[in-house]
Amino acid sequence: MKIDIIIIGVIAGLSGLFALYGTFGIIGAGAGFAVMVTYALLLKIKPKKVEEKTLFQNIRFKLPVIAVLAGIIWVLAGKFNFPVWWQIEFVAFAFVGFAFFTLLDWKTLKLEKSHFDWIKRILATYALASGIFIGVTAQLPQFDPEIELAKLNKPPVKLAGLAGPEVIAAGREVFENNKCFNCHKVFWEGNSDRGPNLGTKQIGLYTEDYIKDQILNPRRNQAPGFEDKKSKKAMPTYYGDDLSEDELSALISFLKTLRDPTHMPVEGKFPNQWTWWDDKDAIAEGKLVFEGTHPQTEGLLCAVCHGKDGIPMMTGALDFRNENNPDTTKIEGDHTDKLLKDWPDALWYRRVTRGIPETPMAAWGMIFPHLYLWKAEAYARTFHDPLDKRTAKRPVPPVPTKEEIESWKTKGLFLDPLL
């Protein structure tokens, strides 16, 4: 080998390693070095005599490889929360690659004899590629300029003259038109989990002022579990300019409806989520509510009857220290045989918001915001299940389906007025 080629090679290799080290650190440089050594060793291997394979031999080798690759692509795309249509598209691309390489290996082309030959070949390849592209894309959903224009020219939302349900429907439309679904799911609906699922998070439990502030000043308060650098900057800051006053208030009316009377609110970024049962901040706030010192629930004092340390101050009041307490039998048609430790979230919520008729346990949900009642429940549980003794978090419930959400309304699970 010539000395000048060796020098150029060494310089190129070292620069490459240095660049890898700069971007990925020692691991990058190590990986780069390993690749170089492997490549050098491979160059040393004497090539075998090449024999042309038949089409069948070609496919037999490529098909299993592509099937494994497609599987890996599918799982990885799923892990990164790509919508299922994207997953299908990625896998389809892998198979296009398979077709392409099969075609390449199919037959060795004969030597070109005249200039005319290569022009014919280029034209044929071009025609084939265009044919495939046009054929495939014609099958995909088409962009319809009329529909897109109609969306753009839609008159802005005006609330004058609209009543409750119509305002909420208008707000849903604002949510959809402003691409909120691109980052936020609403229960089962939506395209990605970049931001919190505003349904399972139950953004509707929060005050209108809080929700408004989160939309207009998204950098002020980070949603729990979304403190990483990428999520912090993800939520756009331009909605204050884009949304008219009417649109914003319709949007908030819609968001206020996002609640779940059957589950604790869920925090965190999918798939690393948790419920308020295990959220130490929610529990700490719940303690203030329980002990009557929370500024937002002035006048509510669970401890006056249930006891500050869980020892009931009133005969008959539930003793939260005993995980084997049965459910009350005083409500006709609504009783569970489950013991306190196994009560479903829905039961806790129903008992605390609606109370138990003809007992001092009043319907607190008619007076105090449910946001704080859920937190008080999370705290009450710690009397028999202390936070620092837990070995596992309570499982995050599955995202409610469309049918379940409909059934909450028909079963009358929401209170009126909804605080």
Ligand code: HEC
């Ligand atoms: C590009 C992605 C993206 C878009 C689009 C987006 N958001 Fe967000 N949003 C996020 C992320 C990420 C967070 C969590 C981090 C934070 O709190 O800023 C978030 C947070 C929020 C919160 C606060 C949640 C909480 O726990 O307090 C609300 C409310 C919200 N978004 C509403 C909306 C609405 C309404 C729209 C459409 C008008 C929208 N977002 C559009 C990414 C997005």
Ligand code: HEC
């Ligand atoms: C004025 C007294 C009083 C206050 C305040 C009070 N409770 Fe109760 N609570 C009771 C009594 C009494 C019962 C038992 C009712 C019965 O079954 O006879 C009870 C029962 C319960 C039950 C059990 C329901 C069942 O199915 O058996 C729960 C859960 C509960 N309270 C939670 C709370 C929470 C949380 C708070 C604060 C937000 C609270 N209570 C405030 C008196 C009170």
